[in-house]
Amino acid sequence: MKTGEFDMRYRTLGRTGLNVSLLSFGSGGPSKLGQNTGLSSNEQNDLIRQVLDLGINFIDSSEGYGNSEEILGRGLEGIARDSYFIATKGMCRDRHGKLRDPKKFSAAIDKSLKRLGTDYIDVMQFHLLNMDDYDGVVDTLYPVMEKAREEGKIRFIGFSEQYKIEPDHRTVTHALKTHPHLWDTIMLKYGILNQYAAKEALPLAQENNVGIINMAVIREKLPKPKLLGDQIKAWKSEGLISHDALDDSNPLGWLIKGEVRSVVDAGYIFASEHPGVSTVLTGTSSISHLQNNVRALQLPNLPESDTHALKRLFGDIAVYI
Numbered sequence: 001m002k003t004g005e006f007d008m009r010y011r012t013l014g015r016t017g018l019n020v021s022l023l024s025f026g027s028g029g030p031s032k033l034g035q036n037t038g039l040s041s042n043e044q045n046d047l048i049r050q051v052l053d054l055g056i057n058f059i060d061s062s063e064g065y066g067n068s069e070e071i072l073g074r075g076l077e078g079i080a081r082d083s084y085f086i087a088t089k090g091m092c093r094d095r096h097g098k099l100r101d102p103k104k105f106s107a108a109i110d111k112s113l114k115r116l117g118t119d120y121i122d123v124m125q126f127h128l129l130n131m132d133d134y135d136g137v138v139d140t141l142y143p144v145m146e147k148a149r150e151e152g153k154i155r156f157i158g159f160s161e162q163y164k165i166e167p168d169h170r171t172v173t174h175a176l177k178t179h180p181h182l183w184d185t186i187m188l189k190y191g192i193l194n195q196y197a198a199k200e201a202l203p204l205a206q207e208n209n210v211g212i213i214n215m216a217v218i219r220e221k222l223p224k225p226k227l228l229g230d231q232i233k234a235w236k237s238e239g240l241i242s243h244d245a246l247d248d249s250n251p252l253g254w255l256i257k258g259e260v261r262s263v264v265d266a267g268y269i270f271a272s273e274h275p276g277v278s279t280v281l282t283g284t285s286s287i288s289h290l291q292n293n294v295r296a297l298q299l300p301n302l303p304e305s306d307t308h309a310l311k312r313l314f315g316d317i318a319v320y321i
């Protein structure tokens with residue numbers, strides 16, 4: 001879609017066949033659609049309109065993101081339902097930490113539909129699926145999703161990983177090796193400082209035509225030079241990168257050149273370069289950041305020498321940050 005100076009690119013979301021914008025919009029993360037950054041209802045509505053006006057057609061939410069589903073329901077009211085795709089998520093565990101009761105999971109899907117003000121969810125995902133829950137979810141909660149799909153309440157089934165406890169993507173690789181047919185999409189984290197998915201998870205997803213939704217690609221070190229510098233120092237002292245590899249005060253400044261105006265730009269571009277990635281989420285609550293991130297994903301890939309350097313530096317690190 002051409003939208004003035006912005007020209008959005010689209011990719012196919014794996015076997016779903018959905019033609020999704022390369023940049024997609026996340027209503028969770030630190031900003032939660034402005035719930036954590038002080039946006040008024042009108043500003044939230046404006047942000048949602050801007051998302052669509054810029055050619056973004058894939059929006060992610062969860063029952064666990066505060067009021068994000070309601071805010072989206074309100075902001076999307078009156079907009080043609082077939083002009084965007086909605087993904088949301090249901091938690092695998094209840095508040096006591098037990099695997100959720102299937103009836104309650106089913107009721108949770110209905111509640112999400114109501115909050116979002118829609119008759120169907122394009123992609124329904126298990127939120128934060130990990131190895132402890134995997135078998136239980138497949139045996140007891142997956143059938144609930146299947147029934148919802150038969151009833152037309154959801155179209156496709158996926159899950160998001162819990163990268164904090166599994167930075168090696170073990171649930172993703174396990175799922176893709178044991179039950180690739182079950183998963184239409186998987187949400188994982190792949191970026192400059194989180195490249196481990198390129199080892200096995202992303203190639204397996206490509207082999208099985210599973211759509212990859214790339215999350216939290218800049219959070220939260222890339223936009224913050226101090227945090228980034230501290231992280232690089234820590235990795236040096238842990239022996240994960242060599243002491244003379246990067247400058248501590250501006251470790252990724254060398255990526256800024258030509259049209260790449262910031263480390264954040266480089267972060268979005270790198271996160272979209274892997275052919276296994278269908279779409280890259282941005283969890284911003286700022287219209288100017290949104291415009292910046294859309295612009296970044298219209299730029300060509302990083303220079304090959306920079307991409308190679310990033311892979312050499314961080315490609316083997318599987319640590320939660």
Ligand SMILES: NC(=O)c1ccc[n+]([C@@H]2O[C@H](COP(=O)([O-])OP(=O)(O)OC[C@H]3O[C@@H](n4cnc5c(N)ncnc54)[C@H](OP(=O)(O)O)[C@@H]3O)[C@@H](O)[C@H]2O)c1
Pocket residue numbers: 025026027028029030031037060061127128160161162163187214215216217218219223264281282283284285286288289290292293
């Ligand atoms: N396991 C899961 O299911 C899971 C986990 C994490 C995320 N997600 C999904 O993925 C989406 C994206 O992840 P995320 O929101 O955690 O992380 P993210 O998109 O990588 O980063 C969001 C943060 O970066 C800031 N930001 C965005 N663009 C910026 C720019 N151009 N310059 C400076 N700062 C910028 C945002 O602040 P501003 O608001 O000020 O722009 C916000 O603090 C979430 O919204 C959610 O939908 C899912």
